[in-house]
Amino acid sequence: MLKKNIIAVLLSVSLPFAAHAADSYSMDPQHTYAHFSVNHLGFSTMQGRFDKSSGKVTLNRAAKSGSVDVTIEAASITTGFGKRDDHLRSPDFFNVTEFPSLTYKSSAIKFKGDTPVSVEGNLTLLGVTKPVTLTILAFKCANHPMNKKEMCGADATAQIKRSDFGMKFGLPNIGDDIKLTFEVEA
Numbered sequence: 001m002l003k004k005n006i007i008a009v010l011l012s013v014s015l016p017f018a019a020h021a022a023d024s025y026s027m028d029p030q031h032t033y034a035h036f037s038v039n040h041l042g043f044s045t046m047q048g049r050f051d052k053s054s055g056k057v058t059l060n061r062a063a064k065s066g067s068v069d070v071t072i073e074a075a076s077i078t079t080g081f082g083k084r085d086d087h088l089r090s091p092d093f094f095n096v097t098e099f100p101s102l103t104y105k106s107s108a109i110k111f112k113g114d115t116p117v118s119v120e121g122n123l124t125l126l127g128v129t130k131p132v133t134l135t136i137l138a139f140k141c142a143n144h145p146m147n148k149k150e151m152c153g154a155d156a157t158a159q160i161k162r163s164d165f166g167m168k169f170g171l172p173n174i175g176d177d178i179k180l181t182f183e184v185e186a
Helices: 002-019 082-089
Strands: 023-026 033-040 044-050 053-060 065-073 101-112 115-125 128-143 150-161 174-185
Touching (some): 065 115, 115 150, 128 174
Antiparallel strands (some): 023 053, 033 044, 033 174, 053 065, 065 101, 115 128, 150 174
């Protein structure tokens, strides 16, 4: 009888913690992209993206907390023009041989009601780490219509100065302000 009472007490103590456990999601590399845009010579806005990324998102919606951990392969940069992409991979810009990846690690996720609205964290680019806040423009978690498993998706954006990370080639003709956009499904 004592053994049953101990088990009942342990279950009653542990169940509330299980109900508030965080959900963990692996990013789907086929549906996750990091895009960027930069002013080019004052004439136009050049667009590009990174085709290879991986990461993990953890959400505890009840506690309104979570984490984001993303790694982007620098060499996967593409702008639609091979010579430019090769130049962007060079030491003038992303220096992919010495710095093969960019990383973003969150320090906090802010919620408005039940919805995450921003992520505070650190971006590491060219070996330099700076705080960057991502503003979440769209967010949804639901069962996937085909595989019936829960998934989450988000669109987020941030603005950085590339010179803050030591990327100074072409300034001021090639803009310093970079708009980052992330499309994530996990």
